[in-house]
Amino acid sequence: MPKQQTCTILSKVWLNQDTVYLSLLAGDMVRTTFRGPGQFLHIKCGDGLMLRRPISVSTCSTDGSEDQISVVFEIRGQGTAWLAERNKGESLDVLGLLGNGYPIAPESRCLLVGGGIGVPPLLGCAQYTQGRSSAILGFRSSDKGILQDRFRKSCASVQLATDDGSLGYHGFVDAVLQNTLERDDAYDAVLACGPRPMLKNVAAVSRQFGIPCWVSMEERMGCGVGACLVCACGMKDGRMAHVCKDGPVFNAQEVDWNA
Numbered sequence: 451m452p453k454q455q456t457c458t459i460l461s462k463v464w465l466n467q468d469t470v471y472l473s474l475l476a477g478d479m480v481r482t483t484f485r486g487p488g489q490f491l492h493i494k495c496g497d498g499l500m501l502r503r504p505i506s507v508s509t510c511s512t513d514g515s516e517d518q519i520s521v522v523f524e525i526r527g528q529g530t531a532w533l534a535e536r537n538k539g540e541s542l543d544v545l546g547l548l549g550n551g552y553p554i555a556p557e558s559r560c561l562l563v564g565g566g567i568g569v570p571p572l573l574g575c576a577q578y579t580q581g582r583s584s585a586i587l588g589f590r591s592s593d594k595g596i597l598q599d600r601f602r603k604s605c606a607s608v609q610l611a612t613d614d615g616s617l618g619y620h621g622f623v624d625a626v627l628q629n630t631l632e633r634d635d636a637y638d639a640v641l642a643c644g645p646r647p648m649l650k651n652v653a654a655v656s657r658q659f660g661i662p663c664w665v666s667m668e669e670r671m672g673c674g675v676g677a678c679l680v681c682a683c684g685m686k687d688g689r690m691a692h693v694c695k696d697g698p699v700f701n702a703q704e705v706d707w708n709a
Contacts, residue, residue, distance in 0.1 A: 452492075455479050457544045460534055465596045468525045470534045471508075473518060477577070478519035479546055480510045480517035486551030487574035488643075488699045489668055491521060494543035495529035503529040504543065504694070508570040508597075509577055519546075522570035522596065549698050552664050553673065558579055558638045559660075561630065562605070563623050563652050565644025566590065571666060573597055575641050576604035581705070584608070586626045588644070624651035631659045635678075639664060642702070646664070653702035663702035667693050684709025 455472040460614070465471050473584040481488075492502040508520045509518055525531050536542065552575055555559060560570040576583050583603060588611040589595045601608045610618030611626050620628050631654050640656040642649050643666040656663035667683050682690045683697065684706040691697065 451485050452545050452548050453477075453479050454543070454545050457519070457542050459538050459540050459542065462538055465522065466593060468533070469522060469596055470525075471520065471522050472533075472536075473520045474544070475518045476510075476546075477545070478517055478518045479544075480512050481518065483547040484510065484551075485549075486553060486699075489549050491544050492522040492548055493521075493533065493545075496532040499528075499529050503533065504548075505533075506571040506698075507547065507574060509574045511704075514617045521561060522567070523574070524567050528615055531576045536696040539645065549694055550696070551602070552639075552641050552666075552699050554579065554639060554641070555580070559583060559636070561586065561627070561637045563627055563640060563642040563644070563648075564588065565623055565648045566594065568642075568644030568668075569597055569624075570647075571643050572641060572690065573600055573604065576601055581606060583641075584630075584702065586611065586623050586630065588612070588623035588626075589617065592594070593682030599611075610703060622651070623648060624626045624655050627652060627655045631655065631661070635659045637661055642666070646707075648659070649702070650707040652707070653707070659705065664699050665702045665705065667700055667705070670697070 455477050457476045460473040463471040490504050490506045495503050505521045505523050508522050511518045562585040563573045565588040585601045585605045586608040586609045591614045640663040642652045649665045686706045
């Protein structure tokens with residue numbers, strides 16, 4: 451069961467002009483609701499906004515007297531703008547941990563493929579697999595690049611790509627994925643998070659090499675617990691899954707990419 455918790459902001463860092471990294475003290479939330487890296491929090495953003503905002507968990511820890519959770523988000527509207535104005539020591543009303551994470555084990559060797567604001571949730575996967583995984587991170591341009599140093603500390607290797615060629619490979623992450631798997635396809639899984647077109651292409655490349663692929667889907671969300679049925683995602687078998695309850699992580703081969 452998800453847990454409603456008052457979380458204190460432990461630290462706040464601006465990663466670029468519109469992206470914020472928050473570290474939260476979260477009581478025993480991780481110890482009681484963790485299902486795997488890739489879950490999310492539903493955060494109340496101001497008294498005047500009825501709906502909470504879903505924010506993917508980047509990393510979490512149970513090492514201290516209180517659990518710690520880090521989240522990274524872009525300012526995209528009124529709610530996230532309010533959240534970006536919060537500072538160290540302030541409290542947030544948080545519901546979590548929600549959804550299902552990536553089905554991996556600590557001993558897994560995975561290839562992590564992230565695009566833009568889809569990069570942060572994969573850092574938890576890197577840490578969870580204890581340096582065995584490698585990462586391919588894509589951004590629009592070099593000034594949008596985030597968390598590269600943290601990935602380098604937690605991964606066997608890190609490759610970068612940008613749409614404009616200002617950092618790393620000039621192009622998209624699916625091309626880097628193709629080249630990587632042609633050299634070495636001995637991965638337990640490809641884990642991806644990012645824009646839907648990127649996920650579709652990553653799923654196709656993974657299928658070509660016969661490697662299981664798990665994708666984190668993003669849809670507009672209301673309640674966060676499967677009651678309002680807003681965050682529908684079409685599956686190949688004709689059913690409508692819901693990102694908040696059935697996801698956000700899905701087997702890429704089960705998703706209807708043309709829905």
